[in-house]
Every structure is written in structure tokens, then in C-alpha cells.
Amino acid sequence: MNFRSILSEIEKADNEVYEQRSDRRNVLKSFGAKVAVAALPVAVSSLFTKAYGKTTSEVVDALNYILRVKYLEYNYFHVGNNTGGLIPSADLPGFQAIEKQELEHIKYLNTTITSLGGSPYTPPNYNPSAVNPAYIPSGTYDFTGGNKYTVFNDYVSFLIIAQIFEDTSVHSIKGYIPAFYGNAGLLTQLMQLQCAEARHAGHVRLVRRFVSPAQPDNPAPWISNNIPPVTSLQPYYIGEDLASQLGIQISGLPGIGGNIPLLSATAAFDEPFSQATIQNLLAPFFV
Amino acid sequence: MKIIGAPADEQVMEADKAVDVSRRRFFQLAGGIAGAGILLSACHRRTPATDISLGTGDIALLNYVYILQQLEADYYTQAVSTYYNTISSSELVLMTDLRDQEIAHKKFIQTILGSNAIPDILPNFAAATFADRASLLTFAFQLEDLVISGMNGVVQHFTNTDYVYALSKMVTAEARHSAYLRDILSSNTFGDASVIDTNGLDQTATPATVIAKAKLYTLSKIDSSTLPN
Numbered sequence: 001m002n003f004r005s006i007l008s009e010i011e012k013a014d015n016e017v018y019e020q021r022s023d024r025r026n027v028l029k030s031f032g033a034k035v036a037v038a039a040l041p042v043a044v045s046s047l048f049t050k051a052y053g054k055t056t057s058e059v060v061d062a063l064n065y066i067l068r069v070k071y072l073e074y075n076y077f078h079v080g081n082n083t084g085g086l087i088p089s090a091d092l093p094g095f096q097a098i099e100k101q102e103l104e105h106i107k108y109l110n111t112t113i114t115s116l117g118g119s120p121y122t123p124p125n126y127n128p129s130a131v132n133p134a135y136i137p138s139g140t141y142d143f144t145g146g147n148k149y150t151v152f153n154d155y156v157s158f159l160i161i162a163q164i165f166e167d168t169s170v171h172s173i174k175g176y177i178p179a180f181y182g183n184a185g186l187l188t189q190l191m192q193l194q195c196a197e198a199r200h201a202g203h204v205r206l207v208r209r210f211v212s213p214a215q216p217d218n219p220a221p222w223i224s225n226n227i228p229p230v231t232s233l234q235p236y237y238i239g240e241d242l243a244s245q246l247g248i249q250i251s252g253l254p255g256i257g258g259n260i261p262l263l264s265a266t267a268a269f270d271e272p273f274s275q276a277t278i279q280n281l282l283a284p285f286f287v
Numbered sequence: 288m289k290i291i292g293a294p295a296d297e298q299v300m301e302a303d304k305a306v307d308v309s310r311r312r313f314f315q316l317a318g319g320i321a322g323a324g325i326l327l328s329a330c331h332r333r334t335p336a337t338d339i340s341l342g343t344g345d346i347a348l349l350n351y352v353y354i355l356q357q358l359e360a361d362y363y364t365q366a367v368s369t370y371y372n373t374i375s376s377s378e379l380v381l382m383t384d385l386r387d388q389e390i391a392h393k394k395f396i397q398t399i400l401g402s403n404a405i406p407d408i409l410p411n412f413a414a415a416t417f418a419d420r421a422s423l424l425t426f427a428f429q430l431e432d433l434v435i436s437g438m439n440g441v442v443q444h445f446t447n448t449d450y451v452y453a454l455s456k457m458v459t460a461e462a463r464h465s466a467y468l469r470d471i472l473s474s475n476t477f478g479d480a481s482v483i484d485t486n487g488l489d490q491t492a493t494p495a496t497v498i499a500k501a502k503l504y505t506l507s508k509i510d511s512s513t514l515p516n
Contacts, residue, residue: 174455192490267384271456
């Protein structure tokens with residue numbers, strides 16, 4: 001492989017390569033000398049992803065997939081909040097706030113996708129002329145996960161699946177963050193969006209921490225290690241026990257009275273999930 | 288004694304400070320060219336501090352994040368050692384967890400920066416009363432919210448997207464922290480209108496805006512002129 005000739009070809013094809021950032025130009029120039037030939041394909045692709053970001057259609061696809069998760073969440077909390085006797089009155093304002101913000105996310109994503117020239121996702125059985133189009137009363141979602149969970153009859157079950165949805169939403173948005181590199185406005189907004197989701201997740205987990213009967217996982221508002229609410233939901237937390245970031249072992253860093261405990265080292269970072277993983281995890285909740 | 292490489296005024300100052308026996312002993316042991324840098328930095332502690340320089344480019348941005356994470360780590364370290372009398376076991380466990388998570392963030396960024404990391408800054412939490420639960424928690428969630436807005440606002444400026452990805456993983460942990468602190472202080476306020484806008488989005492703010500607020504919480508002098516507006 002002749003690395004210099006590849007660079008030359010790219011330069012011919014697009015002079016902007018060398019103009020995008022002066023730092024990057026220096027990186028490119030010093031590349032041949034510093035990087036082993038075997039590492040080049042990965043390194044080069046990584047470099048140009050950083051320089052170019054993604055195409056508009058990739059960005060729209062990412063936003064649409066996030067929107068798909070948003071509709072699921074909105075419908076879940078909308079039904080829960082309107083199921084008499086399910087949510088204790090002291091907790092209801094919190095879940096109403098989540099429902100309201102999920103609807104705001106749907107509207108924000110619709111507007112953004114449209115402004116990019118894309119077509120916003122609509123769930124199966126979507127009826128634009130309904131009083132509340134975002135609410136899909138039947139035929140689309142199965143929040144029992146195939147008769148596994150009694151989410152609208154039992155508050156603890158409702159909370160467990162609420163936690164799964166919010167944590168999975170955080171994982172999902174985070175997985176798409178690289179799709180927005182190179183687009184300062186959208187990158188920032190997606191960071192803001194995942195923070196709102198993380199607040200929801202933290203809240204649901206805190207409610208679960210104090211619900212009666214006491215929950216075996218005694219959840220913190222953050223994801224400690226890869227601990228699921230119940231064993232059968234372990235797949236929703238696979239990879240959350242990652243204790244190494246950018247090659248740095250977080251649990252090997254000095255804390256107070258020893259190294260950082262593993263529970264805190266893993267809780268301090270939320271992990272991205274791939275689209276395929278998210279699709280599999282949420283499939284049981286679609287009809 | 289003569290201090291190699293030190294300006295003349297510092298030589299005089301050192302000569303005048305004959306009381307500090309351990310320092311004098313240290314200087315005697317550390318003589319020679321190799322020790323000159325250490326000696327100079329030691330001497331500088333006795334002169335008005337020059338402003339801490341953050342560097343430029345990604346280094347400056349990482350040092351900025353490093354300042355925010357230092358403030359959080361320092362705050363919870365103080366909180367765990369001097370918490371309010373009425374603290375419950377749950378709150379003490381989670382406060383300790385918060386401390387350890389923020390130290391993890393701080394040490395992580397420090398490790399990335401290596402020799403480019405700025406020195407530890409001196410915190411100033413005079414605005415918080417650690418013995419008072421409401422005061423401790425309020426200051427804590429305000430600090431978390433400031434850090435969230437700062438991290439969201441800085442990612443667009445990085446050249447190396449590895450750092451963007453790392454920050455995107457850290458910031459949702461911060462959002463969970465804020466939600467927790469807000470909720471235990473006042474139920475269901477985890478993401479109220481003070482932090483979530485009408486698009487359902489959390490806060491973002493420019494490095495210049497955030498560093499101006501962060502400076503209120505440190506006695507260290509920071510030159511933030513290399514940060515984006």
C-alpha cells in the first residue's frame with residue numbers, strides 16, 4: 001500500500017481535505033512516518049470520518065431511529081399516566097413531566113428532520129388527524145413484552161420497564177453521537193437530548209430505589225456496573241460494566257483510600273449501544 | 288544559599304525566609320541543574336501567582352473540562368467529610384459514590400492530558416454551607432448543571448473526536464447526578480423548566496460563559512483567553 005499516493009488521490013479529488021483544519025493537515029503530513037502500515041486503513045477511515053462527518057441521509061436516519069424510540073417511550077408514559085390507580089399521586093407529577101418532555105422530543109425531532117429535507121418516521125397505525133397523533137392506541141406497541149410484564153397493573157413492573165426504556169434511550173442516542181460529528185449545532189443538541197433522557201432515567205431509578213417492596217438491585221440513579229433490575233433483563237445492560245475508557249483503566253485510577261471502586265468507575269460513564277442492539281432490545285415491545 | 292536560575296528578587300526573598308527549616312533542607316538536597324525547575328516552582332509559591340494557562344486547541348478544551356471535574360471532585364470530597372448531621376445512610380452511600388465518580392472523571396481527564404494538565408486548582412466553596420442539607424444539595428446540583436451545560440457546549444470545538452465521545456459518555460452521568468440531587472431536595476424536580484427547554488433539551492453554554500462562573504468557585508487565577516467564546 002502506498003500511503004502517500006492515497007493522500008495524493010484524495011487531495012486531487014477534494015482540495016478541501018487539506019484546508020479543513022490546519023491541525024488535521026499536520027496530522028496527515030506526519031502520518032506516514034508515525035503509523036505502522038498495518039494500522040493505516042482503520043486510522044485513515046477514522047481521520048476522514050472526523051473531517052467530514054456524515055451525509056445528510058445518515059444524519060436523518062439516525063434522527064429517525066431516535067424518533068422511533070421516542071414514540072415508544074411517549075406512548076408508554078402516556079398510557080401509564082392515564083391508568084387510574086397505577087402511579088401513586090406523589091409520583092405522578094414526575095411521570096407527567098417525562099411524558100411531556102418525550103412529546104417535546106418527538107416534535108423537536110420532527111422539525112429537525114423536516115428542516116434537513118428528510119421524512120420523519122411515523123409509527124405503524126399513525127393517524128395524523130387524531131386528536132393526539134403521537135398516541136397510538138392499538139396495534140403498534142405491546143408493553144407487556146409478549147405477556148411477560150404486567151406494566152399497567154403493577155407499579156413495580158411499570159417502574160422496571162420505565163427504567164429499561166430510559167436507560168436504553170440514553171444508550172441509543174449515545175450510539176448515534178458520531179453521526180453528528182462535523183455538525184456543531186446538531187451534535188450539541190443531541191448531547192442536550194441525551195442529558196434530558198439521563199435525567200429521566202435517574203429519576204425512575206431513584207423512585208425504584210424507594211418503592212415498596214424493596215428492590216433486590218437497590219438501584220442508584222446511575223448504572224452501577226451492569227446490574228439489571230431483574231436477571232431476565234440483563235441484555236439491557238451488557239457492556240455497561242466497561243471500566244476502561246480511551247485505553248485508561250478507570251478502576252485503576254487513584255481515589256480516596258485506594259483506587260476508584262469498580263461500581264463508581266462504571267457508573268461515571270454511560271455506554272453507547274449500536275442500532276442493531278437497540279432494535280433487538282426493543283423488538284419485544286412492538287406488535 | 289544560591290538558587291540556580293531564580294530571578295534576583297526571589298533570591299532575596301528566599302534569603303529573608305530563614306525560618307522554614309524543612310524548605311531550606313530541601314533546597315540543600317535538591318541543588319544542581321536537575322532541581323532547578325522544582326526550585327523555581329517552589330519559589331513561585333511565595334510570589335503572586337501567575338495566571339494558570341490552559342494551553343491551546345484540544346489541550347485548552349480538556350484543561351477546561353479538567354477544571355470543571357476538579358471542582359466537582361473537590362466539592363463531594365468536602366461534602367463527604369463534613370456532611371450534615373441528618374444525613375441518611377442512603378444519602379451518604381450515594382454521596383460517596385458521587386465523590387468517587389467525579390474523582391474518576393478528574394483523574395481520567397488528567398491522565399489524557401499527561402504533562403499538559405494544569406496544576407490542581409484551589410477550590411472556594413464559601414457559597415455553600417456543608418452542614419446544611421439544603422445548602423449542600425443546592426450548590427451541588429447547581430454545580431452539576433453548570434458542568435452539564437459546559438460539557439454540552441464544548442464538544443463542537445474539539446478536533447479529536449475521541450474526546451467528544453468520552454465527554455458524551457460522561458455528561459449523561461452528570462445529568463443523572465443532577466436529577467438525583469434535585470429530586471432528594473424537592474420531589475420530581477429532576478428536569479424542571481430551569482434546565483429543560485421547550486424542545487425537551489438540557490442546557491448548553493459556551494466555554495467562556497461557563498468558565499466565568501467556574502472562576503467564582505476557585506481561588507486560583509485562570510487565564511481562559513484561549514477558550515472559544
